[in-house]
Amino acid sequence: MKWDFDTRCIHGEAHAWADGARSVSFPIYQTATFGHSMIGHEQFNYTRQDNPTRQQLEEVVASLEEADSAIAFSSGMAAIAALTEILRPGDHLVCGEDLYGGTTRLFSQICEKNGVTVSFVDTTDPAKLEEAMRPSTRLVHVETPSNPMMTVTDIRACADIAHAHGALLSVDNTFLSPVFQRPLTLGADAVLHSGSKYLSGHNDTIAGFLVLNDRDLTERFRLIAKTIGAALAPFDSWLVLRGLKTLHVRMQRQQENARFLAHALQRHPAVREVLYIGLPEMPGYAVNRRQTSGTGAMISFRVRDEATARRALERVRLITFAESLGGTESLLTYPLTQTHCEVPEALRRKLRIDGTLLRLSVGLENAEDLLADLTQALEA
Ligand SMILES: Cc1ncc(COP(=O)(O)O)c(C=O)c1O
Structure with missing residues (x-):
């Protein structure tokens, strides 16, 4: 068996x-x-x-x-x-x-x-x-x-x-x-x-x-x-x-944290758009539902302006401003200057990878602690 x-x-x-x-x-x-x-x-x-x-x-x-x-x-x-x-x-x-x-x-x-x-x-x-x-x-x-x-x-x-x-x-x-x-x-x-x-x-x-x-x-x-x-x-x-050995447990729990944060970010006044495939309004929601059994723990989100994004990266304390994703520690990434800095500008523009876009890899920390950190980092 x-x-x-x-x-x-x-x-x-x-x-x-x-x-x-x-x-x-x-x-x-x-x-x-x-x-x-x-x-x-x-x-x-x-x-x-x-x-x-x-x-x-x-x-x-x-x-x-x-x-x-x-x-x-x-x-x-x-x-x-x-x-x-x-x-x-x-x-x-x-x-x-x-x-x-x-x-x-x-x-x-x-x-x-x-x-x-x-x-x-x-x-x-x-x-x-x-x-x-x-x-x-x-x-x-x-x-x-x-x-x-x-x-x-x-x-x-x-x-x-x-x-x-x-x-x-x-x-x-x-x-x-x-x-x-x-x-x-x-x-x-x-x-x-x-x-x-x-x-x-x-x-x-x-x-x-x-x-x-x-x-x-x-x-x-x-x-x-x-x-x-x-x-x-x-x-x-x-x-x-x-x-x-812990992949299945980590991913389920990171997904739970991500779902909680995606909804909380949608309600935040500094956030303009949340891109998380667990949100029914996402264009890929139905296809993802059909071909997968989950929505993972990666969230991209757009904030009100570039200054807010840059401030948030410098202010996070529990979350780390860093490249990479998928680990136990939550990471906040700035695709414009990090992971996607060498993507040709015309393509970046078409995809809307701009100065207001942040990418969050949600880790295994307590979800309320993560939200508190994001909330203080996004304050005006
Ligand atoms: C989706 C995806 N594929 C491939 C890679 C490259 O993997 P590595 O950094 O292990 O070389 C990355 C790295 O960030 C990634 O996010």
Whole structure:
């Protein structure tokens, strides 16, 4: 019998002792290389390509995403960069227009330099995606909900369009994690994660994952991963394994906090707009409800003017003014000068990523304490 998700966060698919000492916490195999007793009987070789701690982590992540395999990288960006290694000069990549700024930079600067043509498209509208597809399109990449505008893309509709044109669909599942959304079960071919966020969950490590459901694709990407050498180190693999044990509990509680704060922010006189996918007035609410089991803990909101936004960033005391998201500590981010500072200005303007926009990653602190901090930070 397959264990429930909560159990698999802790044990993966099978509770096997990793070593003769019967360690309850999976050991950190802090070694560069592994000895062999005979030629051709190597279980592990060299940590850039395989390591037991990383393998255990990959098995747990694959299980949570209902996938065949997961490959752990040294960062989310390393995982996304590895994904783009299947593209050749002349290929076409279609991606959502609202993406994490680092992903936009990778696609527009590195992929284009390598001869790949990139189209940024509003993937919330399947008709626009269909229109953007070309005979040379090999990959469609989306974030849902997107960073930072919290738009929602219909994964199944995108998968159908991508497949009809012979392309793959990859979905960045960083914001909701497999607790709430499993894109492979909706037709996606690959799932990406910044493991630095909810999966590890404690703002203490950088990691990334490429999760797959196809044996051939897995072989291709394992070759890419071991060749480019951006593998997750044993200690960081262990930190993510430890974080995953509480993933289901953290995400439920962070979501509760976020729901409370989203409604409170809507009532605040300095707040003009709250972008949280749990609010029924959000355009993506119905699609998100259909394809997920939750709304997560990321809130973007627009305040009355730029001065109010800048003041709030400097005034928060319990919440930290910082990049990143998904950890136990709440973080307030200014997309304009931080995560999205390198997004081309025309695109930023179109998306309305301006000086009044703040992004809040709601952590595990007491919700009333968080509200009190936001309230004092937003005072005139
Ligand atoms: C949605 C999303 N994807 C990918 C990344 C990149 O991950 P990393 O910072 O682990 O390289 C981030 C980072 O903020 C992100 O928010």
